[in-house]
Amino acid sequence: MNSLKEFIFIGEITLQAKIAQRAAERLRATHNKRDNLETWCSIQSILVAAGNVSKILWPNKAYKARGESLRKFLGIDESNPLSSRKFRNHFEHYDERIEEYFKNHSGGVYTDMAMNPSFNSGIFGNEPLETHRGYNSFNNTLVFRGETFDLDAVLTALNDILNKCKPYSLI
Template identity: 30%
Template sequence: MELFHMRVMQRQVLDQCKYLIKAAERINTGLAANDLDEVFFSIQNLLNAGANISKMLWGQLGKRAKEREALRASVNVADDSALREVTMRNNFEHMDERIDRWWVNSKQHVHVDRVVAPKGAVAIPDPTDLFREFDPTTTNVGFWGQEFNIQALVDAVQAILPALEAEAKKPHWIQ
């Protein structure tokens, strides 16, 4: 990867990291105010920023993983980083497809969505009837029984922020 290309990518990753941190802060604000709209708006934005970071570091569906190795190395991101995971974002982003699939496959058409409670607080016989959920005690976001820990994403971002900030400040012509 040419240096100027890398600097532009580093700056974009830095922007997305800042957005992810802001979204995490807004989740806490929404929780404190018992504002479900704020909580799920912020979760969705956090997941989107995380997916944008993933695309920068590995490419869409990991298609550019090899050519972006230098970018990941420049900010100390391992291939097993929480930043790579986009499945939960896909659940939120492709809600229309999830609803269509649920409609065809659900036996009872129970629809439970936007739950903020510890896991298991809402008894659902079929996990595909439980859409978006957030457990503030674990910071796990759930969808159809799948779980993703958003604190792991925040931690991964905070771990690379110092390197990203240092790299992004460098001119594009100096290694």
């Protein structure tokens, strides 16, 4: 690999990984401040940055060869947590999730942006059934309608990819 295009992609991966690291620092700083807006700003920044790296390394069909080439060059395994966009899409396409929810539910309680949702249910360890988006600061996980997503696993994957990019990046 020696083309300018690949080095630009590696530079972008590096930038996005560093954005996610900075957002993770801000997220940790919110744990004692109860600043829900900064918490969700930080979470969104992590998810967007991780999604951008995912789209570079696991692009749509038109650019599949580029993704394969970059992953091979950087030594990134196909089973990397960033290869799946499912959870990020819950947040990126939240408008669609709201529409889908109300097709099947006429009303009731709609709990969103819950903080430490496993403790809000009254039953330790069980998420409230109607929590749409939640963040658990005790184990750094996100919850979306009963599904759990480990932010630490994503941040570790981004850090590993960043380390593989460092020799080739100017950032």
